[in-house]
Amino acid sequence: MHLRRHLPHYLMIAPFMLLFAIFFLFPILSGFYYSFNDWNAVQPAKFVGLANYQKIIASRDFARSMWNLGTYIVITVPLGILVALGLALLVDNFTGRWAHVFRGAYFLPVVLPSFLAATIWRWIYAPNFGLLNMMLGWFGMPSVNFLNNTGSMIYCLIAVDVWASAGFNMIILLAGLKNIPTELYEAARLDGASKWQQIIHITIPMLGPVLFFVVTYGLISAMQVFDKPWLLTGSSFTTYGGRGNALLFPVMDMMGRGFGAVKFGEAAAYGFLLTLAIVMVTALMFVLRSWSDRR
Amino acid sequence: MRIISKLQGGIAGLLASVALAGAGAASAEGVTLEYWVYSDFAAGDALALQQQFIAEFVAKHPGVKINITGKGDDDLTAGEIAGAASNTLPDVFMNGLNVGAQLASVGALSNIYDKWMAMPESFRAQFNADAIKSCTPKPDKMYCLPYTGFGSLLFRNLTVLQKAGVDTSKVPATWTEWFEQMKKVKAAGLYAMPDTTMVFNSVAEIYGTTGDASNWGIDWATHKTRIDPTVMTKVLQKFIDMVPLNSGTSRNDQATKDLFIANQLAFHVVGPWVDPTYKQAAEKNGLKYDFQLVPGDTPDKHGGIKSYEIVGVSPGPHRDLAWEFATYITAKEQMGRWATLLARYNGNAAAMADPKVASQLLITKSVEAVKYAVDVQPPYFVGTVPSCYLATVVDIAAATADGKYTAAAGAKEMISQLNTCLAE
């Protein structure tokens, strides 16, 4: 009786869950199994315990990629959201056709496949005659080899990243802005709040839940950054990360260890270390949210 | 537009041929061989010739079908490793010597030593002995047949050199002469060289101007680099010297070709594959260029690197037939036609010596260049060169050029880091 009553529910989720179990859960679990094995995907796996994990954590590339990832996230997530928020506030200040035009323009980069973004920006960053350097030239400044200077590389990536993702977040924040009742602003204006004070005291707090979504989603995807740095540095499975490994990131290192060095056990272990980091960061975000909700 | 048609026309042709072959297979019982090549081998004229080889081979082996598939460099490797893992390897496939060790380690390449030895002496003698040695890491282990190859050449933009007041008839015979010319180019406000510290291959090319095979590569027995500190010191000094002269783009960048064509860049050390692009520019935009051997420290020495693309056979059920096909396409006849059509050097020495082939300047220069050049990542098929090895070489070269190390300190640091990397 009990089961019969719930049967329709299980039938409806069955196709999804079946596919999920076969093509996600099983691979994840088998990946987890292989992470404790020396495995090149061909010969039978050889159990090595935690050796893969130890090896990765001890390796120079791991430290480097984690350091890069940290730097990247600390800048790109807040900056990206700040830019998106700025754009959203800007668009919100226009009405009618122009609001549409600007909103459409800012969203355009989101539509491009990401390999294109990286390819185009490689040319813009090119030394001497690249567009950016041409502009520096107008002001009499010397050419900078943006993508080959260990100091500037990560910022180049961040710029491309912000360029490509700001539009997406802008749209979400814009919707959040529209949901803030205008009465609040009117009340604040009657209280004598300046435009800036209105943003700080009304807009930002009222955007709280939306910002939470944007930040959490941004963090999760930033931790998996792969194709943009891969293409900006012209990486291949044998050499990746760019000069001085300045654009080496965990997923890149993982792919290199897999398809370059053919150590898939190690790559799987790497993947689970990264997964662990993502789960921890996400959990932290939720803890922070419930903490701030309680206050 | 000719180049496009040459290269990409192939994909369409390829599909057509697959379809045709599919239609034919219905009546023929038997075997289908999957044959994977670099994407530029499966496009345009190159594809047409490959198709002809296939047709000839199939004519002698009725009932056999061969599918040719083109893939980009990295895709080829990923596909072959994935294929090995899932037991869906192509029967015959190409790749670079430098990933040979990986492919052998996952069992994608079968040991063809017995089959090789079973071939008549006349066949075996056709090949470049060095290339064969690269495929044979141990006396009884052989994993590949050499296919196309290259030795780096020095492409010279004559217009730029003339503008800089360099006598273009005087090909630099030594590094010193060459460097003098570079400085003149710079003085004329133009770029002398691409940045040679940006990719491993160009670092290796410059290393070749001083060093040689005896002090290059990895000693896998001790897990130590064979790079010699005194040689590397000299090489690093060259990078330091070249810093003000270079264009900031790498040897492989499209931008470098762009600068060369635009008469902004004097020298481009690279493989012969840029020649079609430059030839096209010569026809269309009046680019004046030639190619020479890369000068070394002494007049009897030359820099640059060499390597081969290889043909391997997978250990599948069609191994015998696959081997037969591999020997067919690498034999003198075919390699001669290949070289004639594309003006590309390859590992079949007999074919290279054929007068019709040797009459092509690019090939004769390549043959010569290969004689002097160092291998990119020797020795092959022994160990997988870790990515930190390649990265370290490039990073220290670049850091030294940036002034973070003196040449001597850079060399010392590089070797110690390389040994650490190999020990990991």
Next chain:
Amino acid sequence: MAFLEISSVSKSFGAVKVLDDITLEIERGEFVVFVGPSGCGKSTLLRMITGLDSPNSGTVSIEGKVMNDIEPAKRGTAMVFQSYALYPHMSAYDNVSFGLRMAHTAKTLIRQRVDAAAAILRLDKLLHRRPRELSGGQKQRVAIGRAIVREPRVFLFDEPLSNLDAELRVQMRAELIELHRRLDVTMIYVTHDQIEAMTMADRMVVLNAGRMQQVGRPLDLYDDPDNRFVAGFVGSPRMNFLAGEVVGADATSTRLLHAGGTGPLTLPIGGLQGQLKVEIGVRPDHLRILADGEDPPPAAIAFTGRVTFVEELGNVTYVHIVLDDGTPIVVGAGRGPRIGTDDVRITAPVGHALLFAQDGCRLRGRNGTGK
């Protein structure tokens, strides 16, 4: 056997008891209103009848047939939701006909029934519109139309008027009563608004905290509530309650002291015990303010309080008074002279005083002459 029988129905969600042993019989064609404060279980009871929830114990039967295991759609009931629950992506016509379409009714028959319902509800010109193009009252009518076309044995309404403004609410009330008259089917109506209940119901069921408090005709409940809850809930403004204590009792009468009172009061309720703490309930309309110098009539309740606030509504004036012990009292007075003084004396005939025990039960006395 009654048309609709609810017997011993109990329901709890986790530890919370939502319905506690409800037994009720409803006759065919009756208009029954479930009323009570929010959370009293009235909506849950409605959902038991229609089958959206099932009871933990007890049965619901219609025309003698136990409905517990019958699908909601097959019970012959139709429900109008508080939110109307109209499908926003369908036109009014499609909304009304949805159930028929699900049952694969013939197209012509659907047309007929929808048109008939539309005619009753004056929806003819609105059938092509989407819900968002309809006003609140129109949406309400579409929601009712959706119920009508199913030709149910029982109509269920879950606070259907709470989203309407006051004027429209009054109008819709009248329309629903008219509809009930026309269709002559059983209707069960849930509301927390006792005025709505009073005006519409043939019979009212007052619920509180999952228990049925009293069932009866509206005026019976108004005049003769079974307990303090019903007394307080039915009628507006609420009944006044004065704390009191029985000081003497015999077979026919009770003497008691009460808040604000000047002396013992004798009520014609017999059979109580002395030393009993009680509450005296008097409706505002039965209270009267004594003019200056006027003496209270004999055998009347009389007490003194301070005026805090006067509501003059035109036809009636409510005077808010606080007694010394803080008990708030409302007195309904006709349009009269403005009250000038702060301290007033109030009176009511003893016949209108109801007596409640401390547990809220009505004390009717042994002779049962409550009134």
Next chain:
Amino acid sequence: MTAKRASATSPTIWTVLKWTVAILAAVIAVFPVWWMINVVFSEPGQPVSINPRLWPTSLTAGLQTVHVIFAETAYLHAYMVSVCYSVLTIAGVLLFGSAAAFEFALFDFPGRRIIFGIVMLALMVPTAVTIIPTYLLTADLGWLNSMQGLVVPGLASAFGLFMLVQFMRAIPADMIEAARLDGASHLQIYWHVVLPLCRNAMVTLAILTFMQTWGNYMWPLLVGTSPDMYTVGQIVGMFNSPLSHQTVEVVMTANLLAAVPPLIFYLLFQRKIVEGIAMSGTKG
């Protein structure tokens, strides 16, 4: 006093500033795409160092390149494969995802929370971790070089489920109960009531899925090894390979052609896309 001054002068300053920033940002956002188009429509053979391509110089040259690429490569066939891949994936993701989301969002049944939790946890595992095991599985099924191999493993989209569940949670329970009272079966409620109600979310998910499958590179590369399964991404990858012999404008033309479908898609459905994404974000 200060307030008065501010209101007298700030509108003009504010307006000028607003327009300047807005236009500047628009230029930055659009320029790279504009530049790519200019590279395609320019005199061939002219290096970027001479012509930085601030505007197009030769329409015919660009069209010629496009024509040649279409005529002489399998680009059109790859379009077809990519479109099939995208459309089938979208259809599957929407169908399976919405059916599951319907249950997770609107009903309660034993195990609901834990099952949903597991799916959400999987959202945090990078694709790179699972790609090899998934590939091996697909190969074992004999699905290499087949459309089902390309499509099926990607159908159970945890992200899609998450998005649809978020959206469906906003559907009032009354609506579902009304449908039940109307005699709609479980399936009919799903099909006639819930699906039409979350059309916007479905459109958004379709678009995001489209962008993701269209740009997907690694999976088609592993699964579709034979040329008749090449997707646009793979063909473009061949043009872009590090040692490709192509000149800038040819490579860029190939790139642009890959970007055209999403761009057209965007221009046609801009409003829907933007609204859908806005909704999914604020609901989440």
